[in-house]
Amino acid sequence: MVYRIANRKAPAALVATALGVGSLVLAPLAYLLLRALQAEPAQLGSILFRAQNLELFLNTLWLVAGVVVFTTLLALPLAWLTTRSNLRGKRLFTLLFALPVVVPGYVGAYALLASTGPGGLLEALTQVAWPRPSGYWGSLFALTLFTYPYLFLNLRTAFLGLDPSLEESARSLGVGGLEAFGKVVLPQLRPALYAGWLLVGLHALGDFGVVSLMRYPTFSYAVYLQYSASFDRIYAAWLALMLLSFTVGLLYLESRFLRGLSLSRVARGASRKQALIPLGAWRPWAYLFAAVVVMLSLVGPVLSILFWTRQFPFDSSFALLEGLYNSARASLPAALLATLLALPVAYLGVRYPGPFSRMVERTAYLGFATPPLAFALALIFFSLRGVPALYQTLALLVLAYALHFLAEAIGPVRAALYQTPPKLEEAARSLGSGALEAFLRASFPLIRRGVLASVALVFLSCLKELPLTFLLSPVGYNTLATRVWGYTSEAMFAEAAPFALLIVLLSGLFMGMLLAQDKS
Amino acid sequence: MTREPLAEKTLLEVQGLSKRYLADAPAVVNNLSFSISESEVFALLGPSGCGKTTLLRLIAGFERPDAGEVYVQGVPMGRLPPEKRSIGFVFQDYALFPHLSVWQNVAFGLRRLPSRERRQGALEVLNLVGLTVFQDRKPHQLSGGQQQRVALARAIAPGPKLVLLDEPFSSLDAGLRQATRDEVRALLKSRGIGAVLVTHDQEEALSFADRLGVMRAGSIEQTGTPEEVYGNPKTPFVAQFLGRTNLVAGEAKGRQVETPLGCLALSQEAYGPVLLSLRPEGIGLEAGTEAEILAREFKGHDLTLRVSFLGREYLVQESPTCPFYVGDRVRLVVRASAVVVGRGTPERVKADSRA
Numbered sequence: 001m002v003y004r005i006a007n008r009k010a011p012a013a014l015v016a017t018a019l020g021v022g023s024l025v026l027a028p029l030a031y032l033l034l035r036a037l038q039a040e041p042a043q044l045g046s047i048l049f050r051a052q053n054l055e056l057f058l059n060t061l062w063l064v065a066g067v068v069v070f071t072t073l074l075a076l077p078l079a080w081l082t083t084r085s086n087l088r089g090k091r092l093f094t095l096l097f098a099l100p101v102v103v104p105g106y107v108g109a110y111a112l113l114a115s116t117g118p119g120g121l122l123e124a125l126t127q128v129a130w131p132r133p134s135g136y137w138g139s140l141f142a143l144t145l146f147t148y149p150y151l152f153l154n155l156r157t158a159f160l161g162l163d164p165s166l167e168e169s170a171r172s173l174g175v176g177g178l179e180a181f182g183k184v185v186l187p188q189l190r191p192a193l194y195a196g197w198l199l200v201g202l203h204a205l206g207d208f209g210v211v212s213l214m215r216y217p218t219f220s221y222a223v224y225l226q227y228s229a230s231f232d233r234i235y236a237a238w239l240a241l242m243l244l245s246f247t248v249g250l251l252y253l254e255s256r257f258l259r260g261l262s263l264s265r266v267a268r269g270a271s272r273k274q275a276l277i278p279l280g281a282w283r284p285w286a287y288l289f290a291a292v293v294v295m296l297s298l299v300g301p302v303l304s305i306l307f308w309t310r311q312f313p314f315d316s317s318f319a320l321l322e323g324l325y326n327s328a329r330a331s332l333p334a335a336l337l338a339t340l341l342a343l344p345v346a347y348l349g350v351r352y353p354g355p356f357s358r359m360v361e362r363t364a365y366l367g368f369a370t371p372p373l374a375f376a377l378a379l380i381f382f383s384l385r386g387v388p389a390l391y392q393t394l395a396l397l398v399l400a401y402a403l404h405f406l407a408e409a410i411g412p413v414r415a416a417l418y419q420t421p422p423k424l425e426e427a428a429r430s431l432g433s434g435a436l437e438a439f440l441r442a443s444f445p446l447i448r449r450g451v452l453a454s455v456a457l458v459f460l461s462c463l464k465e466l467p468l469t470f471l472l473s474p475v476g477y478n479t480l481a482t483r484v485w486g487y488t489s490e491a492m493f494a495e496a497a498p499f500a501l502l503i504v505l506l507s508g509l510f511m512g513m514l515l516a517q518d519k520s
Numbered sequence: 521m522t523r524e525p526l527a528e529k530t531l532l533e534v535q536g537l538s539k540r541y542l543a544d545a546p547a548v549v550n551n552l553s554f555s556i557s558e559s560e561v562f563a564l565l566g567p568s569g570c571g572k573t574t575l576l577r578l579i580a581g582f583e584r585p586d587a588g589e590v591y592v593q594g595v596p597m598g599r600l601p602p603e604k605r606s607i608g609f610v611f612q613d614y615a616l617f618p619h620l621s622v623w624q625n626v627a628f629g630l631r632r633l634p635s636r637e638r639r640q641g642a643l644e645v646l647n648l649v650g651l652t653v654f655q656d657r658k659p660h661q662l663s664g665g666q667q668q669r670v671a672l673a674r675a676i677a678p679g680p681k682l683v684l685l686d687e688p689f690s691s692l693d694a695g696l697r698q699a700t701r702d703e704v705r706a707l708l709k710s711r712g713i714g715a716v717l718v719t720h721d722q723e724e725a726l727s728f729a730d731r732l733g734v735m736r737a738g739s740i741e742q743t744g745t746p747e748e749v750y751g752n753p754k755t756p757f758v759a760q761f762l763g764r765t766n767l768v769a770g771e772a773k774g775r776q777v778e779t780p781l782g783c784l785a786l787s788q789e790a791y792g793p794v795l796l797s798l799r800p801e802g803i804g805l806e807a808g809t810e811a812e813i814l815a816r817e818f819k820g821h822d823l824t825l826r827v828s829f830l831g832r833e834y835l836v837q838e839s840p841t842c843p844f845y846v847g848d849r850v851r852l853v854v855r856a857s858a859v860v861v862g863r864g865t866p867e868r869v870k871a872d873s874r875a
Contacts, residue, residue, distance in 0.1 A: 423613070430609035434601070
């Protein structure tokens with residue numbers, strides 16, 4: 001059951017807190033804009049109209065478009081196979097197709113680079129050195145293989161929610177097979193497709209690990225180069241802004257496409273189950289397709305990591321412990337902080353829905369959608385100007401993680417709050433508890449699971465996060481993620497392997513925990 | 521506990537309370553006033569959507585009024601938050617804390633006490649509702665009636681002078697409802713706690729309350745003891761909402777009134793065109809020719825008949841031994857005096873009663 005109170009004014013303290021959280025996310029971005037506008041008009045012209053910008057723009061555009069197309073080519077058939085066809089082992093396949101989300105892009109790129117080339121896993125197996133992927137196709141390959149699960153999961157849910165009678169009525173009207181799919185099914189999948197494309201597109205846009213390892217110049221990579229190599233701050237700020245406007249454009253496109261689309265779901269628990277479509281002679285091909293995807297996105301990378309881990313010089317085990325410790329030391333406080341900040345935002349959205357609460361929530365999502373490099377740069381400028389003592393401290397890294405992943409923390413907390421009747425807090429208040437005490441004593445115990453899920457989710461994301469860590473961590477502060485990237489960029493695959501293995505194992509563990517909690 | 525005998529001190533006073541949720545929608549509570557005295561049990565009766573729950577929430581402080589004031593023991597509540605009002609509240613579906621045991625629920629409001637005394641206090645109140653054996657259970661392990669008693673125990677544990685009850689018996693099945701009602705009333709009375717109960721069940725209001733108010737569209741149409749309001753409804757709405765009645769137009773001439781049923785006695789003096797309420801139990805049947813029985817509804821302890829007379833239908837309540845059946849010709853005999861529920865021509869009165 002879902003509980004809501006409409007048309008009620010939120011307490012001023014709550015509004016102020018939520019507003020504070022929202023401005024924490026917005027302030028660095030606003031400062032980024034301010035900073036970029038400091039350029040002299042003449043200088044501005046030379047910054048804006050560089051041929052390099054157009055190249056970066058086109059490169060970024062091609063990458064995003066390519067990733068959207070190729071993830072769809074993987075996710076759409078796979079989602080159909082695991083929901084509508086009579087493929088056997090659907091549950092196992094669903095799990096296998098969803099699992100690559102635990103492999104961060106840069107680990108995926110590592111696996112691709114480490115399994116090819118001289119000394120790679122493929123050479124060990126085939127006695128031939130395979131060419132190393134790089135540039136556009138390398139980036140596209142890595143991003144497609146490790147982001148398609150987002151689209152797959154969205155489409156799967158949509159397929160399961162379809163009303164079978166619509167397709168049946170199309171058939172009764174003489175429209176069958178592929179034509180019915182195109183005319184009836186596909187239009188109903190549109191909201192899920194757009195949402196999935198947005199997720200995948202934002203990933204490709206914000207990605208730094210893959211494009212830097214594959215040496216493919218996009219906005220993200222250029223921001224990094226400007227910042228780390230030549231340190232032209234104003235140009236870096238402008239590049240970050242261009243990246244940001246790309247993001248805003250993507251968000252706008254999505255909302256534009258979604259407008260006018262009825263998002264109302266078909267009544268849940270439809271009376272009849274959808275009839276499964278027999279694969280017939282296609283069955284072997286379906287299994288082959290599924291097997292290739294699983295091989296490339298899961299088995300191959302894991303084997304490659306294990307292959308190299310065997311060659312790891314174990315006298316550097318200390319670095320492994322240090323990386324793990326550093327990752328946890330930044331991620332845990334960030335996860336707790338993000339959840340703490342998410343509580344007032346989620347509470348406002350659930351108990352006092354309205355334009356204001358929606359705006360605060362959207363701000364949090366904007367922080368999440370902002371490419372991490374742009375966000376990191378904004379925070380660097382902001383801290384250097386506002387609180388210079390914060391620059392190059394762990395505190396700033398924790399804050400960056402928390403603000404960037406705030407949106408992830410809001411989800412589970414909000415879902416749990418929807419299940420908690422507001423009457424309990426009213427009962428507490430009629431028994432003498434103040435507003436905050438009523439929340440803590442009456443509602444908080446009931447949303448504890450949601451809060452834990454938020455903490456786990458953000459912890460996992462921080463653990464995997466590369467670009468924010470890269471730009472904001474104190475000098476010499478190495479985490480699992482920065483070690484994987486650092487060693488890989490120098491082709492030290494054996495040194496990188498155990499770090500990559502640890503990331504994948506920890507991600508898998510947390511993912512399993514979250515899924516198990518969902519079920520119980 | 522000693523109580524001052526018959527000291528009619530005002531416990532709760534509501535003055536000109538108004539509340540609207542949307543600027544362009546009609547007020548949910550409209551300039552409403554009433555008061556109750558100490559340890560009085562007051563019922564607000566009205567159809568769903570008449571604003572009675574909103575009124576209760578305004579008194580509790582969960583909602584802010586647009587205008588008007590609530591006084592508890594003479595103290596204006598103003599913008600005081602609910603936790604500062606010392607008013608107990610029993611919710612329709614009880615709103616027991618699912619993560620706390622029964623005794624912890626009851627002890628929730630005893631927060632200023634050291635833990636041992638909290639438990640002691642909670643158990644004392646639980647004893648009053650006869651649930652000490654269930655003290656360590658969780659709410660979902662109790663039956664509906666038991667949950668309802670825990671909710672009441674929780675509300676009265678901090679010792680409020682006033683308890684608000686929002687349709688507290690509506691989720692109990694019929695058999696349990698009467699017994700629980702009697703227990704709750706006895707408990708409130710024994711502790712001298714005043715109560716405002718909100719309900720749409722007229723039988724509940726009549727049997728539970730010392731006094732009741734009939735609400736309609738955000739206003740109270742009439743207040744009084746159950747006997748007064750039932751026997752002397754002031755408006756057609758009250759007459760129809762509290763039990764069944766026959767609304768009859770007539771021409772009043774002092775203590776008498778000319779109606780299609782003949783010249784009847786009036787309960788109070790009136791002149792000119794009036795609308796009258798005649799309760800079914802005030803009309804009897806005799807053998808005759810002028811009226812015909814249309815329907816017969818046997819209910820065991822009594823019998824309700826629908827009778828057609830001069831092109832109109834009347835409800836008549838007779839003893840179960842009444843010998844007439846559908847199709848029989850009879851004569852209507854009015855035994856009670858008619859009550860004036862509206863003045864003016866029937867058309868105007870009708871329009872008023874719809875407004």
